[in-house]
Amino acid sequence: MDRQAYTDWAKRAGQALIAAAMTLAPHAGAAIPPLVVAVDTGTEMPMAAFSDNHLVDGFHKQLGEALAAKLGREARFLLLPRKRIAMALDAGQADVICLYLPSWLPGKFEWSKGFFPVAEVLLTDTSIPQPHKLQDIAGQPVATVLGYYYPELEKLGSGFVRDDGHSSSGNLRKIAAGRLHHAITQQSTLDYYLKVGEKLSLYPPLVIKSYKARCAVSPQARVRLDEVNKAIDLLIKDGSVSKIISTYQNRLK
Missing domain, CATH: 3.40.190.10 (Periplasmic binding protein-like II)
Known part of the structure; x- marks a missing residue:
């Protein structure tokens, strides 16, 4: 290969590498999506407390953050009236809602194991x-x-x-x-x-x-049911569930 041919080949190779890098960069650097947790705005303490349309306290907040952490994600809370929760889950606007039972939430959702007394x-x-x-x-x-x-x-x-x-x-x-x-x-x-x-x-x-309350998982969730169950197992094993409950109980002493 003569010098000019080599130069042309190297130039084309370099351009191809740059194009490949530009194609892969958004995927390689993309942030992991948050775990979107639905919360009923009619819920009260100790389950939930709200201020300026934000979830600020309660079991839903502590549990949602702990579950998201075990999944390697950040928690984002979607606050909705009770009647809109099933629709939001079905549409994939939220990934999960926790501290529920199947009889409370009509729809074709997957359900985690029971874990919260x-x-x-x-x-x-x-x-x-x-x-x-x-x-x-x-x-x-x-x-x-x-x-x-x-x-x-x-x-x-x-x-x-x-x-x-x-x-x-x-x-x-x-x-x-x-x-x-x-x-x-x-x-x-x-x-x-x-x-x-x-x-x-x-x-x-x-x-x-x-009973032990469970989490409903949206059919369009960005997290699988088996991942949620594994995260719940970790929360039970490391004492996080007991700690969330005891934190509330200690406040009342």
Whole structure:
């Protein structure tokens, strides 16, 4: 190969390398997408607290950040009304929503293993006889949250009389005001309210059910279900789930 031919070949080779580098550079340097976590804006502490349209505290924030970290991503929270969450997940606007159960969220979503302990309880004030089983409240109004499904009480049929409110704290205020005698809520919500809200005279809560909440994964998520389950396993193994719960409990002491 003469000098001129070699020069031409080297020039073409250099141009090809530059073109290849320009093609690959955006992919090689592309940032890993965030984990987009949907959060119901109707959720209250200790589950979530909001300020200026931002999630600032609560289980959803701590868990979302911990889960994203195990996946090697940053967490970004998409705040939505409850009725829009299933649509957002289905459209891929959010990757996951956690601390849910399949019966709460209609749609063809994949579900993680259960991992976050939750107790659902019936509260009754001490101005009336104490119920010892759900059948004891048949026919009596019960403070419930609009849009929530209560399968255990639905078994009472027409004996389950709902009095829907927009929040658990609002329902607890109804009991404090003497407007209702029964309410359904989560034990963690009750504990938080008793610390920061009005004083209540209640019987020991009647546990309706205990379960482990899960995460729903969008069919268009940028993370796979097996990756989410592996991340959850790591959160359990290193004590992160217990730490999130204990952090909240310590605040109430």
